[in-house]
Amino acid sequence: MTETRHPERWLRGTLGEVRSVARAVLHALQLAEEDLEKWCAALSDAQLNARPGGLASVAFQIRHMARSVDRLLTYAEGRQLSTAQIEELRTEMEPSAQAAEIFSELRVQLRRAEQRIRALAATEDLEAARAVGRRALPTTVGGLLVHVADHTQRHTGQAITTAKMAKALAAERRA
Numbered sequence: 001m002t003e004t005r006h007p008e009r010w011l012r013g014t015l016g017e018v019r020s021v022a023r024a025v026l027h028a029l030q031l032a033e034e035d036l037e038k039w040c041a042a043l044s045d046a047q048l049n050a051r052p053g054g055l056a057s058v059a060f061q062i063r064h065m066a067r068s069v070d071r072l073l074t075y076a077e078g079r080q081l082s083t084a085q086i087e088e089l090r091t092e093m094e095p096s097a098q099a100a101e102i103f104s105e106l107r108v109q110l111r112r113a114e115q116r117i118r119a120l121a122a123t124e125d126l127e128a129a130r131a132v133g134r135r136a137l138p139t140t141v142g143g144l145l146v147h148v149a150d151h152t153q154r155h156t157g158q159a160i161t162t163a164k165m166a167k168a169l170a171a172e173r174r175a
Contacts, residue, residue: 009034021142022121028149029069029110032156036062039160041103043167048102049095052165059097061159065152066109067092072151073116075132076124076144117145 006012009027018026040048040058048059067088074081081089126142139147 018118019121021126021145022117025117025145025149026114028153029113032065032152033106033110035156036106036159037103040163041099043099043163044170045098047163047166047170048097048099050162050166050169052162052169055162055165056093056158057095057097058159058162058166059095059102060093061155061162062102062106063092063097065155065159066106068151068155069113069148070109072144072148073113073120075130075139076120076141076148077116078128078130113148117148120145 009030010024015023015026040062043058049057051057067085071081071085071089074085120141124141126140126145128141130139130141130144131137132139132144
């Protein structure tokens with residue numbers, strides 16, 4: 001059986017109703033979800049939490065992606081982080097993640113992110129000023145949206161690399 005290979009999300013002609021910057025961000029999030037499912041979904045809980053070579057675990061990378069998308073979109077919406085978001089930030093590195101929990105959180109946050117990005121694209125000027133963090137670092141709605149895509153893709157690559165290393169180490173131990 002041969003695998004059907006589809007072009008990357010941005011080449012599939014989807015989301016034509018969404019403004020271009022938001023469309024690119026949504027495609028980046030969709031691609032991240034596809035890649036994480038492909039490369040990381042079959043990992044055992046131990047492999048998800050492994051830190052080969054001292055790298056951050058796959059579980060951390062996935063948790064961090066889900067939660068950072070939420071935080072960045074909060075700033076894009078012109079709001080500050082809630083107490084719950086700050087507490088979640090503090091727990092991202094916890095080493096006892098379970099695959100079902102991690103992937104469920106990711107899927108839920110990505111569905112919410114799509115709705116939020118669509119709303120921002122429909123109502124906000126991408127050049128509208130926004131502030132990030134306690135120090136109120138200056139940026140724009142567009143800057144935050146682009147960073148959502150960039151940051152998510154960066155951590156997707158790190159998760160995939162760590163997943164490959166965890167699988168290789170597990171295979172070596174079995175050999």
